[in-house]
Amino acid sequence: MNIRSIVASALIFLFAASTSNAQSGQGYWQSYAERVGPKSLVVVHLENGRRVEGHIVQVSEQTLSVLPKTRIPVPVRQLAIADIQLIEIEREGWSPGAKVLVSVGSVFGLFAGIAIAMLAGSR
Amino acid sequence: MSSFRALFVLAVLAVPGGVLAQSLDPGAQPYRKWDVGGGMGIRFGETEDAVVPAGGWNTEVSRYWTAHVMTSFSLMTAGQTSYTGPYVVNISQHTNTGPAAYSATAGYQFFDNVFMHPYVVAGARFASHSTTTTTYSARSPFNSSSVTSPSVLEARPVVGGGFKSYFANGRAFMRSELLMAINPHGSPHAVLTIGAGVDF
Numbered sequence: 624m625n626i627r628s629i630v631a632s633a634l635i636f637l638f639a640a641s642t643s644n645a646q647s648g649q650g651y652w653q654s655y656a657e658r659v660g661p662k663s664l665v666v667v668h669l670e671n672g673r674r675v676e677g678h679i680v681q682v683s684e685q686t687l688s689v690l691p692k693t694r695i696p697v698p699v700r701q702l703a704i705a706d707i708q709l710i711e712i713e714r715e716g717w718s719p720g721a722k723v724l725v726s727v728g729s730v731f732g733l734f735a736g737i738a739i740a741m742l743a744g745s746r
Numbered sequence: 747m748s749s750f751r752a753l754f755v756l757a758v759l760a761v762p763g764g765v766l767a768q769s770l771d772p773g774a775q776p777y778r779k780w781d782v783g784g785g786m787g788i789r790f791g792e793t794e795d796a797v798v799p800a801g802g803w804n805t806e807v808s809r810y811w812t813a814h815v816m817t818s819f820s821l822m823t824a825g826q827t828s829y830t831g832p833y834v835v836n837i838s839q840h841t842n843t844g845p846a847a848y849s850a851t852a853g854y855q856f857f858d859n860v861f862m863h864p865y866v867v868a869g870a871r872f873a874s875h876s877t878t879t880t881t882y883s884a885r886s887p888f889n890s891s892s893v894t895s896p897s898v899l900e901a902r903p904v905v906g907g908g909f910k911s912y913f914a915n916g917r918a919f920m921r922s923e924l925l926m927a928i929n930p931h932g933s934p935h936a937v938l939t940i941g942a943g944v945d946f
Binding site for chain 2: 695
């Protein structure tokens, strides 16, 4: 469990404590998803052990609609609120391709810099 | 004989893709059937190799038979000269590789429809080369004579893996790959390839 999971769990616990004690587990995940809001990137952990990463599209009383974050677009998934174990908020970052490109560019730049420095030093 | 071996390896590589395409469910996950890309490779190894150059450019096209199984064909720059002995006085021998090398591989890509796919590949790399033997006279005026053999096609088994890291658009990708090739003397070479490409 990473720090985001812990923070998310703590927020949920506090939120649940501040609202009615009679509110069910379903209720606070629904409320949490509504608070996070549409278009937010989340990872939804399900009771069956599966996880779905995607953007929230819609929240209803019974279902959470998530557009999975995939390379090739796929249909929106309807997740039953009752099946949700945890919702983590993800941060949009660089794509893996951009990270590799920057890493490769940095390494080449470093080598080029060393080569230039060595050439300058040899004169 | 070398040509026969090369054709045999190509035939063997062509089989798994077709067989697995029939036995697996291709509709399980969406995938794009082709990708094309290019890049540069750097060889790390102790000895020279007539088939695997120290460095060069390459271009590759891959066909995905399922979301996971692929076959690839690559074209690489070659043209290197390798000194091969026999390391005796008055005689030198070197191989001249043709301007291009080729490879055919079959691979397996892990995960479904994500932005970074690790993969493993195995196959063979081919290049044709001729051997020139030069004999030097030990007496003045120290003339030399050279004999060049006909070109032969030679193959190296390759195995390795890498990562296909996609950009946000889901089509363009960076490919980072490490392949191991073994020459006939048993010396392994590692070839690090960095490239980019696009799915279609």
